[in-house]
Amino acid sequence: MAGGRIGIMGGTFDPIHHGHLVAASEVAGLFGLDEVIFVPTGQPWQKTERAVSPAEDRYLMTVIATASNPRFSVSRVDIDRGGPTYTIDTLTDLHDQRPDADLFFITGADALAQIVTWRDNQRLFDLAHFIGVTRPGFHLADSHLPEGVVSLVEVPAMAISSTDCRDRVGRGMPVWYLVPDGVVQYIQKRSLYREVPRRPVPDVRDPARQPPTDHLQEVPR
Numbered sequence: 001m002a003g004g005r006i007g008i009m010g011g012t013f014d015p016i017h018h019g020h021l022v023a024a025s026e027v028a029g030l031f032g033l034d035e036v037i038f039v040p041t042g043q044p045w046q047k048t049e050r051a052v053s054p055a056e057d058r059y060l061m062t063v064i065a066t067a068s069n070p071r072f073s074v075s076r077v078d079i080d081r082g083g084p085t086y087t088i089d090t091l092t093d094l095h096d097q098r099p100d101a102d103l104f105f106i107t108g109a110d111a112l113a114q115i116v117t118w119r120d121n122q123r124l125f126d127l128a129h130f131i132g133v134t135r136p137g138f139h140l141a142d143s144h145l146p147e148g149v150v151s152l153v154e155v156p157a158m159a160i161s162s163t164d165c166r167d168r169v170g171r172g173m174p175v176w177y178l179v180p181d182g183v184v185q186y187i188q189k190r191s192l193y194r195e196v197p198r199r200p201v202p203d204v205r206d207p208a209r210q211p212p213t214d215h216l217q218e219v220p221r
């Protein structure tokens, strides 16, 4: 097949973390993909509970995180289109750019469970094969989808979320090793996620013995 096998990893990436990178790398290995294109969303219309970071910050963090892998690249299609991001548009644009390629859209178990709520979801499967990957805390299933349109695969378990990364920065806790080093430095340089409300630090052994939190303001970031 002349156009190659292209994985597409769509996400808000606010910030991108090692859960995204490990999932993309594992799927590339399992499915013999020639490349994986990471596609940061424009406006993620189903994430209404908070304001997402500027698209340029999310784009640059994704570029930094993927730069060391020659098979990874980043597309601006969703950002440059503007407005709410619909995967039907993402796949249409990437198909137009690479008409001879086979497209494989990668989703975590949580996103896969929501596909029936996506715009034009019946047509999505004409444009790409979907790959659902395991994610700690979520059940991976395709029972609500047409037969044969999705492959379900296990990837190394990375109990990481962007929500937790943002919360950690807001609490003055480190995100080293949860996100690539360059992304830690970008978050610091741009002072991202400082406004996330601080939450009490849980003590899993004894709720009465909480570690001191008054030092957290002093932690250099």
Ligand SMILES: Nc1ncnc2c1ncn2[C@@H]1O[C@H](COP(=O)(O)OP(=O)(O)OP(=O)(O)O)[C@@H](O)[C@H]1O
Pocket (backbone or CB within 6 Å): 010, 011, 012, 013, 014, 018, 019, 020, 023, 106, 107, 108, 109, 110, 111, 112, 133, 134, 135, 136, 158, 159, 160, 161, 162, 163, 164
């Ligand atoms: N740890 C993970 N393991 C496997 N897949 C993941 C993981 N984290 C995110 N994904 C998948 O990556 C895609 C993009 O995720 P997204 O950018 O929304 O990250 P997130 O960590 O879920 O963000 P948030 O916590 O802000 O909701 C989705 O398909 C999601 O299911």
Ligand SMILES: O=C(O)c1ccc[n+]([C@@H]2O[C@H](COP(=O)([O-])O)[C@@H](O)[C@H]2O)c1
Pocket (backbone or CB within 6 Å): 009, 010, 011, 012, 013, 039, 041, 044, 045, 046, 047, 085, 086, 087, 088, 111, 117, 118, 119
């Ligand atoms: O097409 C839709 O209606 C749609 C609705 C929600 C999410 N998506 C896509 O799913 C991918 C993961 O999104 P998210 O919100 O979990 O970061 C990303 O590529 C989104 O554009 C797509």
